[in-house]
Amino acid sequence: MLIETINIVLLGMLALTALAAVRLHDLFAVTIMFGMYSLLAAVVFVVLDAVDVAFTEAAVGVGISTVLMLATIGLVGRHEQRPAHRPLLPLLVVAVTGAALVYGTLDMPFFADPAAPVHQHVVPYYLGKSPEQTGIPNVVTSILASYRGYDTLGELAVIFTAGVGVLALLGLRRRKRPSKEHPTP
């Protein structure tokens, strides 16, 4: 009962934060709302016993992405511009997509159902064999780094590519302002 109450309060606050982020027009406040949303999501992960995911969400979602969005707001200004067109068609597309996704969840196994396919496939093998095969107490680490080592190598390559892409597009050298070097008459 206690867990249900905590979940309802957390998910309700998540929904309220999302609504506030949609309603606000000050982009600085919206960024802070996104940070709060990530923090609440991290707490939800803790309640679900997914502490590794919660750790990542708290560090990336609350910390890094908020700082990056604030840096971007510093470049583009903090006030949202009025949309030039009526957003009815995008609203329709979003509503239809959301309804399709909700319809898709009806076929999914119930939350924490032990008979769900995801709990029947390789997970029993990993949970049973990990202590004797790797000797590492944290099964998340042994799955990520050993059993799923190829996947993690691929993920690291994705992060590497993201860094190279940012370097190629933006670069790290500070751009000299052309107006100061070559004053236009």
Added chain:
Amino acid sequence: MRDNPVLRIVAKIIIPVILLFALYVQFHGDFGPGGGFQAGVIFAAGFILYGLVFGTEALRNAIPPGLLRFVIALGLVLYAGVGATTMLLGSDYLAYGALAHDLIGGQHLGIFLVELGVGITVSAVIVTIFLAFAGRNDP
């Protein structure tokens, strides 16, 4: 923010703690929550705090961009190099058992090196992205 003494002093006190905590998360990931990715992000957060309080120019002086570019590749090369080493030792790619005499020891060493590679590349990429974004705000 550079003229605010409270921010400067608090940042100077807290940055070493953040970096130490990142190292703890990195090397304690086998036993508790955490691992290379989380540790890399926290390590980068320490540098980002430095950049926010003292300015991106000071951060760029602390970590030269050339070094950063080298470190981005270093982590991925370390990860892929562990796989190449196990192949050279006559086993499958990323089969850590070949790294030591017994399976458990090989797994420990392999996972340690692989997580270290993840942490190195993640922290360098995030500092790079921060510098690329926030460096544009400089006058």
